[in-house]
Amino acid sequence: MDYNKNSMEISAIYQDRLNKLKALKEKGIRPFDRPDRPLNLMPIAGLLADFKENAKVSSAGRLMAKREHGKVIFIDIRDQEAKIQVYIKADVLGQENFELFSSLDIGDLLIIDGELFKTRTGEPTIKAEALTLVSKSLRPLPEKWHGLKDVEIRYRQRYVDLIANPDLRKVFIQRAKVISAIRGYLDKNGYLEVETPMMHPIPGGAAGRPFKTHHNEHDMDLYLRIAPELYLKKLLVGGFEKIYEINRSFRNEGVSTRHNPEFTMLEVYTAYSDCSGMMELVEAIVVETAKEVFGALKFEFQGKPVDLTPPWKRYSFAEVVKERFGIVPEDAAEVMLEKLHKAGRALNEKRLSRSQVARIVEDLLQEEQDFSPAFFTDYFSILCPLAKNKPNNPHISERFELFIGGMEVANAYSELNDPIEQRQRLEEEISEDKTAPVGSRMVDEDFVTALEYGMPPAGGLGVGIDRLVMILTNQSSIRDVILFPLLRPEAK
Numbered sequence: 001m002d003y004n005k006n007s008m009e010i011s012a013i014y015q016d017r018l019n020k021l022k023a024l025k026e027k028g029i030r031p032f033d034r035p036d037r038p039l040n041l042m043p044i045a046g047l048l049a050d051f052k053e054n055a056k057v058s059s060a061g062r063l064m065a066k067r068e069h070g071k072v073i074f075i076d077i078r079d080q081e082a083k084i085q086v087y088i089k090a091d092v093l094g095q096e097n098f099e100l101f102s103s104l105d106i107g108d109l110l111i112i113d114g115e116l117f118k119t120r121t122g123e124p125t126i127k128a129e130a131l132t133l134v135s136k137s138l139r140p141l142p143e144k145w146h147g148l149k150d151v152e153i154r155y156r157q158r159y160v161d162l163i164a165n166p167d168l169r170k171v172f173i174q175r176a177k178v179i180s181a182i183r184g185y186l187d188k189n190g191y192l193e194v195e196t197p198m199m200h201p202i203p204g205g206a207a208g209r210p211f212k213t214h215h216n217e218h219d220m221d222l223y224l225r226i227a228p229e230l231y232l233k234k235l236l237v238g239g240f241e242k243i244y245e246i247n248r249s250f251r252n253e254g255v256s257t258r259h260n261p262e263f264t265m266l267e268v269y270t271a272y273s274d275c276s277g278m279m280e281l282v283e284a285i286v287v288e289t290a291k292e293v294f295g296a297l298k299f300e301f302q303g304k305p306v307d308l309t310p311p312w313k314r315y316s317f318a319e320v321v322k323e324r325f326g327i328v329p330e331d332a333a334e335v336m337l338e339k340l341h342k343a344g345r346a347l348n349e350k351r352l353s354r355s356q357v358a359r360i361v362e363d364l365l366q367e368e369q370d371f372s373p374a375f376f377t378d379y380f381s382i383l384c385p386l387a388k389n390k391p392n393n394p395h396i397s398e399r400f401e402l403f404i405g406g407m408e409v410a411n412a413y414s415e416l417n418d419p420i421e422q423r424q425r426l427e428e429e430i431s432e433d434k435t436a437p438v439g440s441r442m443v444d445e446d447f448v449t450a451l452e453y454g455m456p457p458a459g460g461l462g463v464g465i466d467r468l469v470m471i472l473t474n475q476s477s478i479r480d481v482i483l484f485p486l487l488r489p490e491a492k
């Protein structure tokens with residue numbers, strides 16, 4: 001049922017259900033109350049897994065189907081993970097209760113008390129001895145939710161989509177298990193989970209346009225965090241050596257199948273490690289998570305094979321762009337543009353900074369990757385103001401990006417811990433990038449001060465949880481792995 005095109009029909013159903021609700025209340029039934037008795041409810045999946053004929057059980061779920069046969073009614077109820085058939089007979093419930101519950105509607109939430117048995121066809125069933133209505137559904141569920149052409153309503157009314165689409169619920173259950181598995185792996189390996197501020201006085205830690213807000217009591221502007229990186233490195237200064245955070249970051253930028261302004265990141269920092277150590281760590285995290293949650297390292301993502309079996313492929317970014325475009329990190333921006341034009345990559349932009357051109361090159365490469373994991377190392381240092389440079393080449397940083405499914409999933413550095421060089425880099429970046437938002441053109445003095453107390457050499461890793469879940473659950477859009485994605489205001 002399309003909610004937009006059938007408003008009159010829905011209105012009639014809504015009124016009919018309101019009338020039923022009124023009738024129930026007049027008979028003394030409280031259709032939105034928890035029963036005044038101890039509840040020992042069993043999940044439906046548990047009943048089915050440990051099925052014992054003639055066992056007395058209590059369970060609960062949403063009414064999803066109803067079949068009437070005179071003095072007998074069959075219904076299907078579904079909870080979070082499974083469904084079961086319920087057999088309702090007039091001479092068991094009593095005629096009055098039977099008639100009362102024969103008026104139940106699809107979508108109603110029920111508690112069922114009864115006895116397990118199997119029908120002649122072998123279907124596990126609860127023979128109802130008592131039914132309790134605990135929430136009356138006033139709006140009809142869609143009949144063919146999968147057939148909706150306008151998927152926007154699925155995102156806007158996610159609660160309805162979750163009711164009607166068990167496969168979608170499975171995706172979010174798997175998402176939770178992925179995050180739990182990642183936590184479990186890191187905890188088991190001696191990492192401490194920490195929490196850092198979501199509101200920053202200065203935006204920093206990554207490239208991106210921040211969301212701005214204002215704190216009234218202190219009369220100060222604050223920014224929703226672009227990344228937690230700088231705070232986490234301050235904790236390295238403070239003596240923590242193995243830390244991680246799984247939480248939200250925010251970037252006031254575009255929305256696409258791969259981008260949402262609010263997203264979930266895993267960031268990990270390991271003292272006395274480096275970019276190479278982070279490469280081993282992220283490989284282990286993804287492999288062990290896939291094994292634990294999905295039981296496989298080989299699967300399909302959007303029709304293409306993905307093989308997570310280690311070791312993963314490794315490429316040099318610097319070597320690839322030199323081979324394909326003749327670009328080297330020492331080139332000025334104008335030279336990079338010219339070489340891109342000669343290679344058939346025409347760009348409309350006339351004035352770009354070196355870093356902007358380098359980012360364009362990154363995007364071009366990203367489009368051409370196969371779907372199995374691949375590390376790209378040896379990035380231009382102009383892209384990495386927070387990363388150490390290679391000792392033998394100041395134009396190349398100790399950084400990698402991990403691509404899976406043709407998407408960037410992770411990013412890691414050998415973290416720069418020289419406070420003098422760090423300040424210089426940040427100041428150069430600000431002076432070079434004239435397109436940056438005014439509020440973001442600031443050096444984080446407290447971060448530099450922290451480095452001046454001494455930060456151990458360290459490896460830092462960021463993993464995009466939403467994209468990783470997309471790949472592992474074979475979803476084409478980031479909106480399908482975020483419960484409530486950001487949407488445009490609904491047209492009136």
